Amino acid sequence: MIYGDRKTGVIVTGATGKQGAFHIALMNDYARKVGGRGVVAGVSPGKAGQEVHGIPVYNSIRDALREQDASISVVFVPAAAAGDSIMEAASAGLSLVVAITEHIPVHDSMQAIAYARLNDCVVIGPNCPGLLSPGEIKLGIMPVHLSSQGNIGVISRSGTLTYEIVDQLSRAGLGQSTIVGIGGDPVIGQTFTDVLQRFSEDEQTRAVVLIGEVGGSLEEEGARSTDIPIAAYIAGTSAPPEKRMGHAGAIIEGGEGDARSKIERLRAMDVPVASRPSEIPTIIKKMI
């Protein structure tokens, strides 16, 4: 595990919303299964005193921290207020915020991430499925039944494509140490570089699967920054330029960020890149 373990207490913001409430239940199902603390408090302004699946709800993170011990928040707040929710967590002294919310205006994300950094708070996301350290902790919305415990790290800009590849790893007997969805937006908190740094310091992790896509150059920058063995898959070799492929960040702009040149640059660094997701387990097996 690289961001938290079963002893970590978690606060969910946007707890009384449909998504927030639903995923509090799933996160705590998993916490019970692995003997973890899970979600200890929910936050929804104006809803103090309510309960969500037996978890007390507070008006603010500060209020929650007066009665509960937690160091991480998971954000399910709607887009218009999600940037503020990230800053609230940073201001209250939490060490990690996982922002699940999609469609946050990018200026809000840039401000919130910069503000969090001033407060030594790490941000994962936004527009991400969160993370899962099998057997330890689940933060966010990843389905747990496809994962298995092991020593392969996974970092991805995607959600379901991650589950697809995690499923294939598990079927091939390759369990995972931690699976991190860093988010599909153009500006995100933790990048491939940051997560790779954590994996390289993690005793459990022996190799990392890097799942990237069109847009930007964070994949190449990450691969260049580390010595840990990496196998990559880059989605979007068939994506047309200047079209946003679902994710706000998945766009080839000004001839930059297309999948083929990304793949070429990774291969030039001796990073094996799979042509199909199903090739990943074979590549990983050769590495370890």
Added chain:
Amino acid sequence: MKLLEYEAKTIFAAHGIPVPKGVVIKSSAELAAHILDLPAEFILKAQVDVGGRGKAGGILMADRKNGGERAIEFFEKTIKGVPVHEILAEERLAITHEYYASIAINRSSKQALILFTDSGGVDIETLVKKRPDAIRKASIPLLLNRIPSFMLRDLLGSAPKELGPVIQSLYRVFLAKDALLAEINPLVTSATGVYAADAKLIIDDNALGRQGIIQNRDLTEREREAEKYGFSYVELHGNIGVIGNGAGLTMATLDLIEYYRGHAANFLDVGGGADQERVMHAVRLVAADPSVKVIVVNLLGGITRCDDVARGIISAGIPQPVIVRLAGTNEAEGRRLLAGSGYRMLESMEQAVLAAVEAV
């Protein structure tokens, strides 16, 4: 969403950036009505969102005598296939020098990136590759509401000081308008002052609501229809319809189609919570494209109910064959429903894609 030049110039002017005198016309009659507001010689600029507009014939010199004819010429033709509905008629500047200024988002630094060069008027991407030293850069965190003076001096170098306030205003536009890009190319000096001779402004699609923009014009009609249901949809040029959940998985499905030498007709990400009704609308939307010969549905999720998805596909009642890969809860029931209605369901995304490629 990309704004047209005149829309961007209106916003720039409101933030104190000088722009050439001009008028937007929708017909040659409108030009005639405004002809005396314009100088004797002026330029006509087609308001179309195409790259390399000047070279494609989108800018014409005109005067009071031939202006009407030239405007008609524009309204009757297309620029790189795009019809001209509006023309900006603008004073001609006696340009002494062309500069370039832009503010964009840098994914790596997570800050705004300001670019300035005294070699303006050219394609900036070409300049970046050929003469990177000619471009001056500054990174600014969005926590600042103005560009600090040292940064501005660094950017300008030996360029005239008068350009400083323009770049400062451009940053204010960038912040106020939730911009992904605010660009002036060229930013010109003339005997009478400093002007934004052209203007580009791209607004964050996720901020259109708070910017008071109701409709995203960058979308095609079918893409807009898809947006109503909350789908991400992109039209492509092949004959295999694609429906997936999640942007990455859907993109990977398209890539697999290409890998097996097939051609995708579209990208459709149904998003989270693929229930019966959403799946039905997605299948109908994709099937409505006459070039679609077969549809591949690739849905994977923890909470996706396969029986709901199967009912959605069946109730769409479309003529084209549908090949389905489904993983989630109630998988067996979904499989039974689809098999009973003559649909093919396959175990992996690769099998499903291969079957689709073979079916066309």
